[in-house]
Amino acid sequence: QQQVKQSPQSLIVQKGGISIINCAYENTAFDYFPWYQQFPGKGPALLIAIRPDVSEKKEGRFTISFNKSAKQFSLHIMDSQPGDSATYFCAASARGGSNYKLTFGKGTLLTVNP
Amino acid sequence: NAGVMQNPRHLVRRRGQEARLRCSPMKGHSHVYWYRQLPEEGLKFMVYLQKENIIDESGMPKERFSAEFPKEGPSILRIQQVVRGDSAAYFCASSPVRTNTEAFFGQGTRLTVV
Numbered sequence: 001q002q003q004v005k006q007s008p009q010s011l012i013v014q015k016g017g018i019s020i021i022n023c024a025y026e027n028t029a030f031d032y033f034p035w036y037q038q039f040p041g042k043g044p045a046l047l048i049a050i051r052p053d054v055s056e057k058k059e060g061r062f063t064i065s066f067n068k069s070a071k072q073f074s075l076h077i078m079d080s081q082p083g084d085s086a087t088y089f090c091a092a093s094a095r096g097g098s099n100y101k102l103t104f105g106k107g108t109l110l111t112v113n114p
Numbered sequence: 115n116a117g118v119m120q121n122p123r124h125l126v127r128r129r130g131q132e133a134r135l136r137c138s139p140m141k142g143h144s145h146v147y148w149y150r151q152l153p154e155e156g157l158k159f160m161v162y163l164q165k166e167n168i169i170d171e172s173g174m175p176k177e178r179f180s181a182e183f184p185k186e187g188p189s190i191l192r193i194q195q196v197v198r199g200d201s202a203a204y205f206c207a208s209s210p211v212r213t214n215t216e217a218f219f220g221q222g223t224r225l226t227v228v
Binding site: 004006032034036041042043044045046049089091093098099100101102103104105106107 | 220
């Protein structure tokens with residue numbers, strides 16, 4: 001059972017454009033939703049995260065939009081740059097005793113063309 | 115403060131051999147989490163350890179896989195009698211407390227079984 005579904009699988013954007021990656025979850029116990037950025041040969045690095053008490057969080061060019069009723073959240077990268085080319089993973093974790101355990105989406109390979 | 119250190123970065127094993135993957139957490143971190151990333155998949159939780167204790171091994175295959183985090187030294191993920199399906203990237207993360215919100219990932223060990 002895939003608890004976090006991520007789309008698209010790959011995305012090509014022109015420099016300066018907006019990159020949008022979507023995720024949907026099933027487990028209503030999830031209460032923490034981070035996005036990770038992974039460059040080839042590297043480990044995932046936390047990019048930005050949100051909790052369900054807010055509908056949007058912005059950090060620089062990166063914004064998370066969260067829709068609790070639809071159980072969906074998305075990452076928007078404004079003014080996309082070639083250096084943003086990487087694989088992006090959404091993830092989720094539940095409150096309570098297993099709050100340490102992250103459930104990841106399958107990832108989106110973003111390519112930003114110069 | 116060095117990050118999470120994993121070694122080796124790349125490991126090639128023949129079917130039937132043993133693989134030992136090491137993870138040294140960040141200084142001051144006593145919680146370690148192992149994740150496996152199969153090709154074109156997201157990371158999947160395997161095990162959570164504290165010093166000398168396995169807290170949650172619900173994501174570990176029941177056979178051939180074991181993990182430890184001794185009082186002194188790195189955490190070890192051990193795979194006995196490796197098979198081709200074990201080929202994957204194995205990441206560990208560490209945190210100062212029991213949480214994922216402050217967890218940092220290492221660069222991973224890429225295991226190839228030939």
